[in-house]
Structure formats: C-alpha cells, structure tokens
Amino acid sequence: MITIKDVAKEAGVSIATVSRVLNNSSKVSEETKRRVLDAINRLGYSPSLIARSLAKKDLKTNVISIVVPFFTRDFFVEVLRGINNVISKSDYSIHLYNVERIEDKERVFSKEVFNRCEGMIIVSLNMQRKEAEFIKEMGKPVVLVDSYYPDFSSVYVDNKKGAYMATKYLITTGRKKIAFVSGAIHDPLGFMASCKRYEGFLEALREAGLEFNPLLHIQTGFSLEKGYRAGKTLLNRSIPFDAVFCTSDIQAIGVMSALVESGLKIPEDIAIIGFDDISDARYLGLSTVRQPMSEMGEVGAKILLDLLMGFDSSYTHLELPLELVIRLTS
Amino acid sequence: MITIKDVAKEAGVSIATVSRVLNNSSKVSEETKRRVLDAINRLGYSPSLIARSLAKKDLKTNVISIVVPFFTRDFFVEVLRGINNVISKSDYSIHLYNVERIEDKERVFSKEVFNRCEGMIIVSLNMQRKEAEFIKEMGKPVVLVDSYYPDFSSVYVDNKKGAYMATKYLITTGRKKIAFVSGAIHDPLGFMASCKRYEGFLEALREAGLEFNPLLHIQTGFSLEKGYRAGKTLLNRSIPFDAVFCTSDIQAIGVMSALVESGLKIPEDIAIIGFDDISDARYLGLSTVRQPMSEMGEVGAKILLDLLMGFDSSYTHLELPLELVIRLTS
DNA sequence: CAGTCATGAGTAAACGTTTACAAAAAATTC
DNA sequence: GAATTTTTTGTAAACGTTTACTCATGACTG
Numbered sequence: 228m229i230t231i232k233d234v235a236k237e238a239g240v241s242i243a244t245v246s247r248v249l250n251n252s253s254k255v256s257e258e259t260k261r262r263v264l265d266a267i268n269r270l271g272y273s274p275s276l277i278a279r280s281l282a283k284k285d286l287k288t289n290v291i292s293i294v295v296p297f298f299t300r301d302f303f304v305e306v307l308r309g310i311n312n313v314i315s316k317s318d319y320s321i322h323l324y325n326v327e328r329i330e331d332k333e334r335v336f337s338k339e340v341f342n343r344c345e346g347m348i349i350v351s352l353n354m355q356r357k358e359a360e361f362i363k364e365m366g367k368p369v370v371l372v373d374s375y376y377p378d379f380s381s382v383y384v385d386n387k388k389g390a391y392m393a394t395k396y397l398i399t400t401g402r403k404k405i406a407f408v409s410g411a412i413h414d415p416l417g418f419m420a421s422c423k424r425y426e427g428f429l430e431a432l433r434e435a436g437l438e439f440n441p442l443l444h445i446q447t448g449f450s451l452e453k454g455y456r457a458g459k460t461l462l463n464r465s466i467p468f469d470a471v472f473c474t475s476d477i478q479a480i481g482v483m484s485a486l487v488e489s490g491l492k493i494p495e496d497i498a499i500i501g502f503d504d505i506s507d508a509r510y511l512g513l514s515t516v517r518q519p520m521s522e523m524g525e526v527g528a529k530i531l532l533d534l535l536m537g538f539d540s541s542y543t544h545l546e547l548p549l550e551l552v553i554r555l556t557s
Numbered sequence: 558m559i560t561i562k563d564v565a566k567e568a569g570v571s572i573a574t575v576s577r578v579l580n581n582s583s584k585v586s587e588e589t590k591r592r593v594l595d596a597i598n599r600l601g602y603s604p605s606l607i608a609r610s611l612a613k614k615d616l617k618t619n620v621i622s623i624v625v626p627f628f629t630r631d632f633f634v635e636v637l638r639g640i641n642n643v644i645s646k647s648d649y650s651i652h653l654y655n656v657e658r659i660e661d662k663e664r665v666f667s668k669e670v671f672n673r674c675e676g677m678i679i680v681s682l683n684m685q686r687k688e689a690e691f692i693k694e695m696g697k698p699v700v701l702v703d704s705y706y707p708d709f710s711s712v713y714v715d716n717k718k719g720a721y722m723a724t725k726y727l728i729t730t731g732r733k734k735i736a737f738v739s740g741a742i743h744d745p746l747g748f749m750a751s752c753k754r755y756e757g758f759l760e761a762l763r764e765a766g767l768e769f770n771p772l773l774h775i776q777t778g779f780s781l782e783k784g785y786r787a788g789k790t791l792l793n794r795s796i797p798f799d800a801v802f803c804t805s806d807i808q809a810i811g812v813m814s815a816l817v818e819s820g821l822k823i824p825e826d827i828a829i830i831g832f833d834d835i836s837d838a839r840y841l842g843l844s845t846v847r848q849p850m851s852e853m854g855e856v857g858a859k860i861l862l863d864l865l866m867g868f869d870s871s872y873t874h875l876e877l878p879l880e881l882v883i884r885l886t887s
Numbered sequence: 888c889a890g891t892c893a894t895g896a897g898t899a900a901a902c903g904t905t906t907a908c909a910a911a912a913a914a915t916t917c
Numbered sequence: 918g919a920a921t922t923t924t925t926t927g928t929a930a931a932c933g934t935t936t937a938c939t940c941a942t943g944a945c946t947g
Contacts, residue, residue, distance in 0.1 A: 304634055320653075323651045
C-alpha cells in the first residue's frame, strides 16, 4: 500500500504539503504542486478514505441501508425506485440488502450492518418485538416503509381500508359471491399486507351480511402464472362466484386470463379488482386499488434524510392515501 | 461522540482493556469485563468502524458498487438478483447506483464512488473510450455484465447471433415479411443490445435475400403498453407482414395483444418471437430467445469476487449461450 | 522463603490522514 | 540593505482504534 509518506519522499516534500496538494487547501507553489502531482502519478497513489475520515473527524460512512424483501417484485422495485430517486440526490449512497429467508433477516439486523451505515429504511417487513429492541439499541435512525411500528418513523397505507373499499364497491355493484386471491395470510417473513387486506375484505362482507365460503379463498404467490393457476383452481372448485378481489394486480391479471380463457365475460359474468396499480393495470383496464408505491419510497427516504440532518427526532407516522380506481373489469 | 477513552474513564481502566473487552481478545478478568460492559452500556458507546479499520490496517471498505440503468426493467432486476445472490454470501455489501440519464453516469464514474468501494460491476452500459481510461486509472477491479470492452472482464451474450437465430428461424418456417420492434438503436446511454440485435436481424434477412422495409421497424420503449402501441402502429401502416421479432419479451407481449385484438391469429397469420425469456413468456407460450439473465449477474459477481481475492488479474471474457425457445407463437 | 510462572492490566507506538502552529524563504517596503 | 510582510513549507499533534511490550500481582514450586 502506498501512503502519503511515500509520495512525500518521492516528491522530496513533507507529508503536509502532499496533503495540501490533495485538498488544494491554502497556498502551494505551482512548482511544488507539479512535483507532488508527478509523484502521485508515478506511484499510483490514492489516499485512504478511512484515514482521511478519521483525521477529519468525519466519522460518517454516508451510507443508507435499504432492507427490502424479494426485490424482484413489482411493488418492491417501485418502492426502491422511489427511494433511489431521493437518495441519489443527496450525498448518501445506498447499501442494498435483499431478504428472502429468515436467515437473511438475521444477517441484516446485525451490529455490523448498522455500524456500516448512518440509517436504515426497512421495506414491508413487520417488526418483531425483539428485533425492534435490538434496532433501537443501535441508535441509528430507521424508517419503515409499508409497515408500522410505534417506535420508528413510518410511511404506509391502510391495507385493511383499501381492501374494504374494493370489496364494498363490488358489493354495492351487486356482487354477492366474491372470491379472494391473496398472498400467504401468515407470512413467515412477516408481510402483513395480505393479512390486513383479508381483514378488510371480511369486514366489508360482514357489514353487508354476506357469508364467505373459505373455498373461495386462494393463497398463492405473486406472479402472473400463480394468478392464472388460482383462477383455474377457483373455476375447478365449481363454487359459483361473481367477483374476485386480488391482493395484487399481477395476480389479478393472471386470474383474469384464466377466466377469459374459460369463456367468461369480464366484468359481466365476473368482476375483478386488483391492488397496486402497476403500469400494466392501466393498460389492461384493470380496476384496482392504487397505492403510491414509488411515493412511499420517496417519502420514506425523505423522512430518513430529515432524521439524519438532526431535524426533529420525534417519530413521524405518515399514512398515504389509497385510491380505488375503477376501470373496465368491475 | 463517545470514544473508547470515555468508556475507559467511566470504567476506571485503560483504553487497552476496553479494546480487549470489545474484541474479547486475550484475558480480561470477569470483574473488569463486567465493569467495562456496564460503562459501555451506560454511555451507549459504539466503536468507530473507521478508526478500527485504520488501526487494523484493514483499509478496505468491503463494498462493491453496482451500476445499473433503469433498475425497474425486468432484465435489470433479474441481473441484479443474480448479483445479489452471490454477493450476499460474501462479506461484501452492495452499493447501488441507478443510471437513467447522462448526468447520472458522470456522478457514478467519479473518484468518490471508486474510493468508496473495492470493485464495480457495470451492467449493460457501453464504455466510452474516455470513461474506460478513467476507470482503469482508478485501479479497482471492474466487471462488465451484458457489455464488452477489451480492458475489463466481462460476461455477455452474443446479441447479434441471438437475433440472427430468431430471424433465421422465422425465415425457415416460411415468413418473408418480418417486422422488427426494438429499443432505440442509438441509445444515449449506450445500450448496445438493440443495435446488435438489429444487425443480426438484418444479416439473416440479407442472407435469405429478403428486403427489409424500414416502415416495418418500430423503435420504442420497453413496456407492455409501448409494445401494444407498436403493434397498433404496424397494423395502421397497412404494410403486410407475417412475423414480428421484438428485442424484448415485454414488447412482444404488447405487440401480441394488439394483433390478437385485431382478430389476427398467432402464429397462423403472424408469428412472434421475443427476447429474454421472462417468466411471463413461458406462461403465455411466447417464443423467445432466452438469455440467462440472473446467471449473467451471478457469473459477473463471481468474477469480481475472484478478482478481489487477487486470483488471476488477467481479463476474463465469458460469453454465455443464448437459446432459441420455440413455444406457441412461431 | 526465594524463585519461577501465569494472569491481568497498563503504556505507548502504530495505522494514514489533516491542520494549527512555527519556521523559513521570498517579496515588498522604506 | 535592513525591516517588514507575504508566501511557502515543515513539524507535530490530533483523530479513535488495536496490539506488542512491559509491569505488577499473586500463586505455585522446590
């Protein structure tokens, strides 16, 4: 490793002078500057960021950690995009951690990770009591996106209400037997969205005095194909239904194609409402509950940035609005 | 800021002892250890990573920078996923930089970014001579994914050949008037894929002695909707065509729905082949040129890791195979 | 009971920078 | 041409750790 001393020796000056050239602080004669620059070039020297931060008492890493599950899913990609929009305009850079299994979670919520960053944004993962304690102990600002915990700032939507709105709309327009396609209600990683939406869905039914046949509930993954299969399964069970509410657009689109394939007319025979409002939804005319995905990311990132600036260390809890978007499928 | 000195004073020991407790190296009596731990807790002390690295002469940041354009596009998300798979198993963490505009490129290819990381993976961006010089000067290992430049290790596919294979197949099965839907041929950020695929497409036509009517060429963005519009545009131009080759599946799916909507039969009236083999392609039965997206990411990350271990500092250039997957649309 | 050892804790020198301060050299003034 | 100022350079003390040495202390050996 080549240090500032080597450069100083090579250029025949003191290390202070080299440092001055490096930071072009105060005056250094042109002649000396050239000699130093030459030496730097000859040796291929590059100053140690570590030592520099130490000397400057700038003990910050200028890194923000983003913890996001399955970052290949539309929703997460959009959130990430929002976060990135904001962070990339600041001096911070992004450390990305993908969580797909429980072990990943442990790896991420560790001292090492927290020591390496100034703050953290956690997307969609539900906090366990123990985790929350640990994270609080780390003493770094943390913002939750699409998740809620009293002791951290957060941005989220009211998933229950969103599902309620959609279901209620279906009921209002005369649907009586509504199927429900969701992700896992009890997710091992702790996503709460499906669960909350299930609650909202049931509440709307209950309120209208409608029974729910559990055979009309499919729990499956978030992909076109899984949605398609869910649609097929529903049809195969030959329990009549006149609407489907899905916890994601991607599932809804899959379901829709299964139904269309079977010659059903949408929305005449069966209405469909999704959740998210991904770009395909608009294009396909899918009715859906729009959640501001990239905006959640943006807002979350902004809150974290504020926290890092030391403004206002109290917790912000921000609920962003959901909007029922009725298009052609309901 | 609370330092090791404060802890030492609080616990009534020397800083060396505190350090020993921190690293539980060598022997410290239970009694002292407890006192130190207590003090640490009371003060909420957390050691400075920076100072620690300096003292340990471990001047590494253990960070790998990933530069990726538009990380919301399927292809990039998949590549990222592959990279993440590999990196997350190492001690390195990922710094993510999204490049959407020329300015972003400048921001990313800067001293600051290189100083903050051990190595870099650049996805899909074509190197300019000047950029390459600069990057080489930084002296850190760099791997190109889905891109090629002689002076850097790289993983890529032969886009020209892929397009050639698809087009040739269409010709072999009797198609004579093949439309081409691609991204921008001259992309401002320097994506070469569309351009290369255009070349392969033209070569196959030329070889078969077929003329190409430029009006059958649509340059557009990568989304279902853009694809759909491209399909509509092709139909509106009322120039007969019997096949469409698209530079991405997502465009192909869009085109397909436009054609189906107009009552055309696929593949009887018009054959379609896409590129990528995203999960929807299989599900929809779309014929396509499969490129190993996440594998490219994985391999790229592995190469970088090897480079970082100091194995073999020569350049690796790895071409991964493309595979023509014929399903129902051709 | 002197001599050897093990154990636990302190001292001080690194690590690669920056920067206040001091010193030297050069330029300006009278 | 001495005195003064300005410019340029060097010296050394930080920054917060780790760690090789050293030094007590007390326990064991014969």
